[in-house]
Amino acid sequence: MRFDKKIIKYIVATAILALSLYLSARQIAFDDLIMQLQGLDYVWVLYSIPVIIASNIIRALRWREIHTPLSTEVKTHNAFSAIMIGHLLNSFTLRFGELARPIILAKKEKLPFAAVISTAVLEGGVDFAFLIILFFISLVFLSEPLFKLLNFDSVFQGSLGIFIIVLVVITALFFIYRYRRQLWQWSKSILPAKFASKLEDSMSAFVQGFVSLRNPLFYFKMTLYTILLWLSYALIMYLVSFAFAFQSAIQLSFIDSIILVVFAGIATAIAFTPGAVGVYHLVVASIMTTLYSITSNEAFAYATIIHIITLLVQSCIGAIYLIYEGISTIKLGEMKK
Template sequence: MKNQIGKWLSILVPLLLGVGIIVYQYNSFTEAQINEIKSYFKNADYFYIYLSLVIALFGFWSRAYRWKFSLQHLGYEAKFHNNFMAVCIAYLMNLTVPRSGEISRALVLKKYEKIPFDKAFGTIVAERVVDLLIFFLFVFIGFVVQFNVLKSYVLEKIPYEKLILLLILGILGIIVFTLIWIYSNWEIVNKLKEKFSGLIEGMTSILKMENKWAFLFHSFFIWFTYLLMFYVTIFALKETSDIGMGAVVIAFIFGSLTIGFTNSGFGFYPLVIAEIFVLYHVDKPAGIAFGWLVWTSQTILMIALGGLSFLFLPILNRNK
């Protein structure tokens, strides 16, 4: 019963928060601003939206192709079309419960390729470790390149004295966490240590992989497609077409965070993108419109590919 309640809360709470954000955004705009946002949708150059979807398909393909290397390392061979459709279903499932797509990917291969769930899921964990490290690389580069812009924004929002206090509290928090991690025998800490050791094991397995360089190439290529499909979309609106690459990277980073921590960014994504673009002198209505253009087009693609994968999986594997 508790598991069911937790499951539903994990779905409903982010959705309700997303709806609340949308209502808040709508009420914060004047009628003229709302009409302005509508005009952006009407006058957008949708060629660049379609181009971003094509680029996204390359990312889907690369993620499915990369998966075969880690499966081969464990001695399993899976048909590419099953890998691809499992990835598409994973993206679709992540629109409901964050990170539930990883479980669905492993379940698809268990059903159609007879690969044990724990083995398939272990390869996905290893992929996520690499993806997380590459994302941190984006964060590091973005924050270094755009340090002055972000510093001005933070100091404008948070007084210098409070910033120092937050820094001190952060350092104390790290010290307390480290001491608890090393010396505590709490059950929750032990479970976290087990998960962390699993991540380390997954990472080291990649280093022992026969095709590790191909695996790493596809890992970087996947994130390249993520950034590129975001970048080309800025040309869909005249108001965003002349922002620099630094602005694109920072908006991409914060947009990715909203997708990772909510129901794929529902409600939150356009607001965060608009707030970042304001730093680069893009009017908020234009930023909101841009955010919704990106989010809606990518979501439609995920729903379409995920739905088709659910349909074709049993058809293409009817002899299994």
């Protein structure tokens, strides 16, 4: 049965990947696409590589800051290597890298795994909140073409839907926090004593990762790091746009790159394929063709180049760290257990 479930999971993932690639590439003339890729000014693509690396260094610094209540000695290098190995694993698995990242850092820094994974959850929450903020700013302030793509009703409905989801999550978290002791006592009453004791230790460690929220300075630092991080993502897209002929005609601005990053972030968040392959291309190419009147071939080539260069740089660095530190998939499996 377990084997059957694994097969079903991979079949579903493969089907989603194939559907995403089909939807994103169904209107593409591949001869023209190849010509587009051959005619690029790849110097601008190379310019994006240091920014890709810098963005992950910023992310490592931010993650290190979240760990301050747990340990003031978490090394930025260790956080960076865990992030890059996570990117490598995400490129060919369904988000296993998101789990491997805290596992690796917890092992290297000798920290409780539950505490480190809670910092990863907190980091993801910060990015999600910032993504929502950027999404609404994009709708309201940054780009008139967005209102051509979305009529008032759809903007209202989408905004209302997001607001309801956020409200439900916040309300649920409030009640969990408000009645945490009662919930915990109830949980212990229905669990075996041995398991309840282990779970209590894990939950205590997990809560430690959120201690940073008590420090007002934490919010300032997180905001600063997150702004720098998302600006670096936008800079990558902005630099790569100069490799294409459409940039001289359309002149996409840095603000336009921020809008693209918002939708690329949404695509990455909702993707159920390794490395967000297919979903990323579909969303980015659709936004570019709809908002900026760029041809399907150019838009798909642009999304492909950004995706490939980012995936390649991060995976290569992740592979180097994986080999250098001797972390095998078997060891990761043991650590996961």
